[in-house]
Amino acid sequence: MRQIAVGIVGYGYWGPNFVRNFNEIDNVEMKYICDLQPANLERHRSRYKSVIFNSDYNELIEDKDLDAIVIATPVDTHFSLAKQALLAGKHVLLSKPMCRSSAQCEELIAIAAEKELVLMVDHTFVYHGPVRLIKQMIDTGELGDLLYLSSTRINLGIFQHDVNVVWDLGAHDFSLLDYLIGRAPKSLQAIGKSHTDTRIEDVAFMTMEFEDDFIAHFHVSWLSPVKIREMMIGGTRKMLMFDDHRPIEKVRIYDKGIELLSKPPETETARYKALVQYRHGEMKAPVYDMTEALKYETLHFVDCIINKKVPLTDGHSGLRVVRLLEIAEQSIKKQSLSSVTLER
Numbered sequence: 564m565r566q567i568a569v570g571i572v573g574y575g576y577w578g579p580n581f582v583r584n585f586n587e588i589d590n591v592e593m594k595y596i597c598d599l600q601p602a603n604l605e606r607h608r609s610r611y612k613s614v615i616f617n618s619d620y621n622e623l624i625e626d627k628d629l630d631a632i633v634i635a636t637p638v639d640t641h642f643s644l645a646k647q648a649l650l651a652g653k654h655v656l657l658s659k660p661m662c663r664s665s666a667q668c669e670e671l672i673a674i675a676a677e678k679e680l681v682l683m684v685d686h687t688f689v690y691h692g693p694v695r696l697i698k699q700m701i702d703t704g705e706l707g708d709l710l711y712l713s714s715t716r717i718n719l720g721i722f723q724h725d726v727n728v729v730w731d732l733g734a735h736d737f738s739l740l741d742y743l744i745g746r747a748p749k750s751l752q753a754i755g756k757s758h759t760d761t762r763i764e765d766v767a768f769m770t771m772e773f774e775d776d777f778i779a780h781f782h783v784s785w786l787s788p789v790k791i792r793e794m795m796i797g798g799t800r801k802m803l804m805f806d807d808h809r810p811i812e813k814v815r816i817y818d819k820g821i822e823l824l825s826k827p828p829e830t831e832t833a834r835y836k837a838l839v840q841y842r843h844g845e846m847k848a849p850v851y852d853m854t855e856a857l858k859y860e861t862l863h864f865v866d867c868i869i870n871k872k873v874p875l876t877d878g879h880s881g882l883r884v885v886r887l888l889e890i891a892e893q894s895i896k897k898q899s900l901s902s903v904t905l906e907r
């Protein structure tokens with residue numbers, strides 16, 4: 564089996580998760596761990612004895628035997644690090660969000676296409692067992708026609724210095740929306756506020772409207788006393804609750820809903836009473852694959868390189884997510900909500 568030599572740049576919070584997973588893949592040689600901070604390089608030197616620990620990214624770029632580079636640095640550095648890697652002929656796996664602008668994403672996509680290289684974005688949740696189960700349920704029509712999606716991703720989170728909470732946490736939600744729903748909204752409205760001197764928004768609410776009656780809402784926050792990772796999806800046949808913070812039974816399917824009367828009642832009183840009929844069926848918690856999402860993701864990246872496949876989360880999906888992030892950010896800056904005057 565062909566050996567793939569992989570190097571990682573960025574060994575802070577997220578990078579070690581990639582290294583642990585790539586290191587477990589038989590036909591991968593985990594060759595470099597690169598970080599600017601010496602203390603981060605010291606952390607696992609004894610665990611990965613054959614890996615080269617360094618602080619000079621150029622060494623990875625100039626190594627002709629290195630096949631792929633994983634980028635797990637802050638988003639502002641993604642474009643230049645990924646561009647150098649692609650121009651040097653390396654396949655790239657890039658942390659979310661892909662870049663700081665859609666123009667940067669487009670440039671990376673063009674270089675990767677021209678050089679026939681794999682460009683994959685780390686939309687981790689797309690590879691998560693419960694999410695793959697939900698996708699299957701949507702695609703097979705088990706939920707019926709989709710009516711709404713409502714998501715809450717909040718905790719007392721790490722206040723990032725370079726991006727706001729939408730770019731940090733909303734990137735996960737938009738990648739899930741992109742994968743699960745597979746359509747772009749026709750409009751997006753966002754409101755967000757910074758509660759520090761940085762003017763970087765730490766709480767935001769975003770609402771999307773689609774061509775049909777489907778609507779979506781997202782609440783993201785670094786300023787919540789409790790950690791909540793919940794997504795609710797309502798369909799005409801069934802509704803589901805995805806609670807990623809639960810250790811088990813993360814997905815619960817409710818056979819609940821309403822039935823619209825096919826023939827409206829004749830009198831006004833009967834119409835008032837019987838606008839809808841309620842369905843209270845059973846709840847089930849289906850079994851899903853418990854494998855770590857990053858295990859699937861890293862295996863998929865290697866498979867795409869060896870077998871020349873297009874990744875599930877390719878540059879185009881990264882671009883679509885960044886477009887939504889840009890639009891949400893513009894909407895927050897515009898503050899174009901309808902004004903309300905209420906006397907009390």
Ligand SMILES: NC(=O)c1ccc[n+]([C@@H]2O[C@H](COP(=O)([O-])OP(=O)(O)OC[C@H]3O[C@@H](n4cnc5c(N)ncnc54)[C@H](O)[C@@H]3O)[C@@H](O)[C@H]2O)c1
Binds near residue numbers: 572635640
């Ligand atoms: N998929 C997920 O669930 C998930 C979770 C957390 C973070 N992330 C993403 O991972 C990326 C990194 O986030 P993090 O929380 O690990 O950040 P971090 O600040 O903890 O780590 C980033 C590391 O990159 C290093 N670095 C920066 N520029 C460098 C350069 N030019 N050369 C070498 N090293 C360099 C820094 O020294 C730092 O150690 C971000 O894009 C973030 O959005 C994804």
